[in-house]
Amino acid sequence: MPKLADRDTRHTQILEALLRVAGSQGLHAVTMRSVAAEANISLRLVQYYFETKEKLLLAALDHLAGRQRERIQTRVRDTDAPDDPRTIIEAVLTESLPTDQDSRTFHLVYTAYAVHAATDPALAAQPFLRAPDTMEHFLADQLRHAQRDGTLPPHRDAHTEAAILLALSAGLGTAVLLGQRTAENATTAISYHLDHLGLTRRPA
Amino acid sequence: MPKLADRDTRHTQILEALLRVAGSQGLHAVTMRSVAAEANISLRLVQYYFETKEKLLLAALDHLAGRQRERIQTRVRDTDAPDDPRTIIEAVLTESLPTDQDSRTFHLVYTAYAVHAATDPALAAQPFLRAPDTMEHFLADQLRHAQRDGTLPPHRDAHTEAAILLALSAGLGTAVLLGQRTAENATTAISYHLDHLGLTRRPA
């Protein structure tokens, strides 16, 4: 009784199943068998689409990164001022926090991968580890725009501030993930920090 | 040819071996067998002192936390002004970064545990997860002292600032661990942030 789905559908179906398992039981619970069961398909089919577990995991990471990017873009687009640095930055940083199940899974899996990458050269060479770098440049650009706009004092070093923002957001995210802090608490801290940076909203 | 060491010596010998394995190959490489091999003793003896792997891992975590606490205390004590808030805070935060092999292992193992704790209620109940809370109160106290001393502007909220410092330090630490940032870069960022807080050194 094969239902015959096309490759892309199957791929995402399997990857989404993987993320559900990883999100609820941790990355260590992700096995070829558990993913197959979660996706309601046979183990054999998982092997059919992703020959090895390593390929499966890397594909899942790509998928995850893509969804995260989309989430952030959507969030920025939906703000009332999608061209104001303060608005953009605050949206990006708060959307990066593990607030709902989706972003929680992202944080969890990403961190788990990162820990592996710290001792596995093959994983460390993966492109997903350069995502923060891209983000840092993006934030630094926004800060420089703000300085030109006059909504950020000129004595601030955009590059360093961007690095701080990124580390702050990551640190808060981890704390939220571990239940050491609430998401509201974290967003408040981000807002507080941006205020004290002197990064103001651009008047309409 | 038993050498007959006492319990404490053996315990630390085994735990240190575990940390060496975890530090170089990751927590996933920690098995009863690999620890035994690293410690140059028989598998049976590891079982003898720590009956189950779970107990072994928890003991290792305790050991690790204790060493980290000592490291920080020593570092603070060795500064030129061990009672000045700015000096203390900067020492604590920079010592928390993974600069040498020891602190690198600490970060790596702690993060690995934390990731597990996010999906394992039994691990989440462990006391080691409350360490950041203690640290946060400590930092907030120091900031309040600074405000009384006049080395920190009164409009800063000590509690929130402490939370930000902790998250910042953790986030920078992770970035250093992953090779996305150098340790020097991270210490510079911390120093920069403290400067812009308006947290100054107390004049002698």
Add this chain to the structure above:
DNA sequence: AAATCTTTGATACCGACGTATCAAAGCGAT
């Protein structure tokens, strides 16, 4: 209708790992 792609099932192999067991022997203390 034939050829190709998709899907399942059953099953097997092999390695790794946690755990357990038994026997034996070295060493310290009473």
Add this chain to the structure above:
DNA sequence: ATCGCTTTGATACGTCGGTATCAAAGATTT
């Protein structure tokens, strides 16, 4: 010297997990 604690060795059991293989059958395309 006897008793108890420590240490080793060999070994085994069960489970889990990644991977592989074979046969067969449904679906799609040509």
